[in-house]
Amino acid sequence: MKKLVTGILGSAALVFSASAGWGATLDDVKERGTLRCGVHTGLAGFAAPNDQGEWSGFDYDLCRAIASAIFGDPSKVEAVPTNATERFTALQSGEIDVLSRNTTWTLSRDTSLGFNFAGVNYYDGQGFMINSTKLPGINSALQLSGAAICVQTGTTTELNLADYFAANNMDYNPVVFQGFDETNAAYEAGRCDAYTTDQSGLYALRLTLANPDEHVVLPEIISKEPLGPAVRHGDDQWFDIVKWTLFAMIQAEELGITQANIEEMKGSDNPEIRRILGQEADSSIGTVLGLENDWVVKIVSGVGNYGEVFERNIGQESPLKIARGLNQLWTKGGIQYAPPIR
Amino acid sequence: MQQQDLSFVRTELEPARPAPAGDRGFVRWLRVNLFATPLDSVLTVIGLLVVAFTIPPILRWAFIDAVWSGADRTVCATIAQGGIQPDGWSGACWAFVNAKFEQFMYGRYTYSERWRVNLTAIIFIGLLVPLLVPRVPHKFLNAVAFFIVFPIVAFILLVGGWFGLDYVATSLWGGMLVTMVLSFVGISVSLPLGILLALGRRSRLPVVKMLCVAFIETVRGVPLVTVLFMASVMLPLFLPAGMTFDRFLRALVGVALFASAYMAEVVRGGLQAIPKGQYEGADSLGLSYWQSMGLIVLPQALKLVIPGIVNTFIGLFKDTSLVYIIGMFDLLGIVRQNFADANWASAQTPMSGLIFAGFVFWIFCFGMSRYSIYMERRLDTGHRR
Numbered sequence: 001m002k003k004l005v006t007g008i009l010g011s012a013a014l015v016f017s018a019s020a021g022w023g024a025t026l027d028d029v030k031e032r033g034t035l036r037c038g039v040h041t042g043l044a045g046f047a048a049p050n051d052q053g054e055w056s057g058f059d060y061d062l063c064r065a066i067a068s069a070i071f072g073d074p075s076k077v078e079a080v081p082t083n084a085t086e087r088f089t090a091l092q093s094g095e096i097d098v099l100s101r102n103t104t105w106t107l108s109r110d111t112s113l114g115f116n117f118a119g120v121n122y123y124d125g126q127g128f129m130i131n132s133t134k135l136p137g138i139n140s141a142l143q144l145s146g147a148a149i150c151v152q153t154g155t156t157t158e159l160n161l162a163d164y165f166a167a168n169n170m171d172y173n174p175v176v177f178q179g180f181d182e183t184n185a186a187y188e189a190g191r192c193d194a195y196t197t198d199q200s201g202l203y204a205l206r207l208t209l210a211n212p213d214e215h216v217v218l219p220e221i222i223s224k225e226p227l228g229p230a231v232r233h234g235d236d237q238w239f240d241i242v243k244w245t246l247f248a249m250i251q252a253e254e255l256g257i258t259q260a261n262i263e264e265m266k267g268s269d270n271p272e273i274r275r276i277l278g279q280e281a282d283s284s285i286g287t288v289l290g291l292e293n294d295w296v297v298k299i300v301s302g303v304g305n306y307g308e309v310f311e312r313n314i315g316q317e318s319p320l321k322i323a324r325g326l327n328q329l330w331t332k333g334g335i336q337y338a339p340p341i342r
Numbered sequence: 343m344q345q346q347d348l349s350f351v352r353t354e355l356e357p358a359r360p361a362p363a364g365d366r367g368f369v370r371w372l373r374v375n376l377f378a379t380p381l382d383s384v385l386t387v388i389g390l391l392v393v394a395f396t397i398p399p400i401l402r403w404a405f406i407d408a409v410w411s412g413a414d415r416t417v418c419a420t421i422a423q424g425g426i427q428p429d430g431w432s433g434a435c436w437a438f439v440n441a442k443f444e445q446f447m448y449g450r451y452t453y454s455e456r457w458r459v460n461l462t463a464i465i466f467i468g469l470l471v472p473l474l475v476p477r478v479p480h481k482f483l484n485a486v487a488f489f490i491v492f493p494i495v496a497f498i499l500l501v502g503g504w505f506g507l508d509y510v511a512t513s514l515w516g517g518m519l520v521t522m523v524l525s526f527v528g529i530s531v532s533l534p535l536g537i538l539l540a541l542g543r544r545s546r547l548p549v550v551k552m553l554c555v556a557f558i559e560t561v562r563g564v565p566l567v568t569v570l571f572m573a574s575v576m577l578p579l580f581l582p583a584g585m586t587f588d589r590f591l592r593a594l595v596g597v598a599l600f601a602s603a604y605m606a607e608v609v610r611g612g613l614q615a616i617p618k619g620q621y622e623g624a625d626s627l628g629l630s631y632w633q634s635m636g637l638i639v640l641p642q643a644l645k646l647v648i649p650g651i652v653n654t655f656i657g658l659f660k661d662t663s664l665v666y667i668i669g670m671f672d673l674l675g676i677v678r679q680n681f682a683d684a685n686w687a688s689a690q691t692p693m694s695g696l697i698f699a700g701f702v703f704w705i706f707c708f709g710m711s712r713y714s715i716y717m718e719r720r721l722d723t724g725h726r727r
Contacts, residue, residue: 041669042682049680052453053445053516080513081669081679086574181692207415207687211422319415319424319684 025097025231025238026290029070034078037063038096041081044204045314045322046102046122055079058313059100061303062121062229066098066245068302069295088113091232098242102200102227104156115230118243121306122228123326123335125221126160127199129206132216135193141220145170150192152176152183160223161196184208194218198225200314203322241289247338248296251276252305254329254338259304262297276341285341296341306336404697407433411440418688425688435690439698442680446698449516449676455508458499459519465492466526474713476720489530496523512590512670518702520590521672524597524662529655531598536605537644541635543610554606561603566664569596574668593665601658608650612643645721652714656707674699 029035039047039060047057055077064074082090082101091099092114102124103109105117128141128149138144141164151158153176165172175192177183184205187195195202199217206212229246231239252258255273257265266277278285278293286293303309307329314322328334360366364373376386409417409427418435419425427433439446448456469488472478500523503509515523542554573592616639624634644651663674671679677695680686 040682041666041671042679044682044684044687048682048684049445049450049676050683050685051441051445053448053450078511078513081671083667083669085571086669089574089576204682204684204687207423207684208689208691209423210420210689212424213422314684319687 025235026070026241029097033071034076035063035067035070035098036078036080036096037066038082038087038090038099038101039063039079040101041083043102043201044207045200045318045320047079047081047100056313058122058309059102059229061309061313062100062246062249063098065249065299065303065309066242068298069241069245069248069291072292072298072302074302088115091115091230094232097238098229098231100229103230105226105228105230109230114233116233116239117228117230118239119246120226120228121246122200122226124198124200124225124227125326126157126196126223126225127202127221128194128196128218129187129202129215130194130218131190131214133214134190139216139218141218141222142168142170144172144194146172147193148173148175148191150175150177150183150187150195152180152197153178156223157197164222200320200322203314203320207319237290241291244289244341245299246306248276248299248341249303249306249309250329250336250338251341252296252300253307254331257296257300257305259300259308262301266297403432404434407431409433409435409437412437413441414685415688415691418686418690418694423688433690434697435686435688435694436698438680438686438688438691438694441686442677445517445680446673446676447518449519449671450514451516451519452508452510452514455502455510458502458507458510462496462499463522465495466522493527493530512588515590516671517676518673520665520670521659521662524594524665524672525655525659527594528597528601528658528662532601532605532654532658533651535598535602537609537640539602539606540609540613543606544613558603558606561600562607566596566600566661567667569600570664570667589668589670593668593670597658597662597665600661601654604654604657605651608647608654609643611650612645612647613639615646616643645718648714648718648721652710656710659706659710660703673702 037060039055039057042048043057043059045057046059047055050056060077060079063077063079067076068074070076080090080096082096082099087099087101087103088109090096098118099115100121102122103117104124105120109115110117128144130138130144132138135147149161149172151161151174158174158176161172161174173192175186177186180201183195183197186192187205188209195205197205199221202217206215206217209215229242231242255270255276257273257277262277265273266279268274268277271280274280275283275285277297278295283293286295289295292298304312307324310324310327311317314320315324324332324334326335328336330337361370363369377383412418416425417437418427420427420429420431422429444456448459451459469484469492473481473484473488478484498504499507500515500519501510501512539554539558542550543558545551545554570593573596574589577587577592620638620642621634624638627634629637662672665672666675666678677699681692681695
């Protein structure tokens with residue numbers, strides 16, 4: 001079913017991407033005065049409304065960073081909540097300018113759906129969670145042979161699960177459910193031994209369980225889920241802006257530029273810092289993108305660097321407390337790596 | 343002689359004695375209603391046990407152990423979960439509802455403009471209450487104000503963009519506001535349109551009849567979810583680039599047309615229940631088609647189908663939650679959306695939020711249901727058994 005829908009959307013997109021002459025998205029955004037950003041309808045830590053009804057979250061902060069780069073004002077974002085199927089048409093039809101909604105970067109989405117993925121802002125992967133009081137002594141997914149596993153049906157998660165167990169010659173009993181909520185409830189009620197979904201989802205679920213300490217996320221990651229922002233084919237300038245906004249946030253963390261020290265950093269002696277912040281006399285670091293030369297300053301003072309955004313929304317400063325893991329900088333053992341900004 | 347022996351002669355009847363103690367008052371009520379037969383007694387005891395085992399824990403959860411206010415999830419989580427409550431604690435997290443209450447009512451409607459929603463609500467209640475109370479005069483003027491003037495005023499107030507009011511995009515609307523606007527439009531469009539469709543379906547004009555049948559059967563044959571999904575996912579692909587219809591407008595049109603098709607069938611049921619003599623009587627009086635329908639047939643038919651009409655209204659009120667499909671959030675949608683707020687994620691949050699949403703829906707639906715029963719009784723002219 002999912003394939004069918006994707007197929008229909010894909011072919012429809014092909015037909016219409018040919019006729020749709022996409023102009024400069026940047027000009028449209030500037031004229032409108034706000035960035036229309038597609039976000040999740042509600043995913044803990046990534047995009048969710050706070051008490052005031054304002055959006056916040058890791059994915060949403062990327063929207064705010066792009067708005068900062070363009071307008072110098074992180075608040076000039078209009079969040080458009082989209083669900084799993086609607087997200088692609090919303091982007092294709094021009095209802096949103098950029099999709100920042102924990103979307104996995106795959107070949108078919110990049111090609112036949114007519115999108116460009118502007119990098120990876122979160123490396124996720126499918127994992128397992130077990131109740132350690134029910135299954136003491138299990139500390140690896142390879143010990144789960146014969147287990148009943150709760151999984152959401154119709155997702156890539158279900159297929160990955162089958163692949164993993166087949167590849168390791170293990171048996172399992174899938175306990176499938178239609179929605180996220182039902183699957184969570186079934187796991188909590190003890191209907192299955194283990195629960196599998198993306199690791200970020202496991203951490204979010206753990207928060208809502210009665211005894212979080214009893215539940216352990218196993219170390220194995222059985223699939224690659226690179227999540228990143230997507231834009232439409234056909235506007236390379238806009239693609240560059242989104243891509244380099246993300247890179248600038250990562251680069252800022254690498255150089256130790258934070259929201260707090262951005263003003264001192266402008267006067268730094270380090271030529272690399274001066275260059276990325278647009279402080280050199282003949283700088284064209286922003287004009288090549290169609291932005292102003294201090295665009296990185298605006299991003300960092302508006303939302304902070306990559307690490308700050310991570311810790312604030314999903315890391316140690318948030319209730320989710322997700323470890324950096326693969327999302328650590330390449331210099332610190334992760335794989336977040338930005339090409340040089342020069 | 344013997345007469346004098348009679349020291350007492352009753353001159354009046356002795357007053358009736360009260361029934362034996364076991365056969366009157368509360369005891370009798372218990373005996374007749376709860377312990378009439380051994381089976382009844384067993385069922386009563388089982389029932390009491392069920393009540394005794396379920397009600398106190400529920401009251402305890404919902405009131406005694408509940409948390410009424412707080413800043414974030416810690417007040418609703420046990421120490422093991424990273425909160426402040428003792429381990430093993432379980433109580434409703436009304437603090438979550440409390441903190442999010444404004445959002446549940448207005449969605450993300452611009453903060454400084456929320457008085458406009460309040461004003462609309464006040465006008466709505468101010469016009470609706472006199473319309474519902476039969477004693478209040480000037481029903482016709484009231485109805486005109488409620489169904490024609492009020493929607494225009496509400497549109498200007500809520501959307502803005504005129505008379506110095508700031509424009510508030512419908513994508514910011516949510517919660518109770520969306521539920522109420524959708525149901526109001528759905529209800530006030532579906533009844534007249536449904537009546538017209540029902541009359542059309544019984545019309546002797548073949549084209550009118552065919553169109554009405556086609557519309558009703560098509561709309562009834564497709565789930566509302568599908569229509570909303572098509573309108574939000576497929577429609578934008580077939581429109582010229584950059585051209586989009588307001589999502590909320592799409593939902594409004596979909597919901598109103600849907601309810602109309604169902605309403606048409608309910609009204610048609612009423613029309614069929616009217617004896618042929620009534621139609622013939624109207625004709626013999628020389629009334630035109632619209633006169634005979636408006637003065638004779640419809641007043642009787644609509645009265646008969648009040649339960650069906652209200653049933654459709656209640657169904658419509660609850661169906662508004664389906665706008666979740668197109669990324670709009672009614673009361674239930676916005677409650678569920680807020681479960682994702684990591685600051686409030688706790689084991690108690692979802693249950694508390696859903697119970698709150700359910701309670702609000704119940705109040706409205708129960709209110710509609712009670713009013714319809716009242717109306718039925720008032721209009722009752724002998725059809726009741």
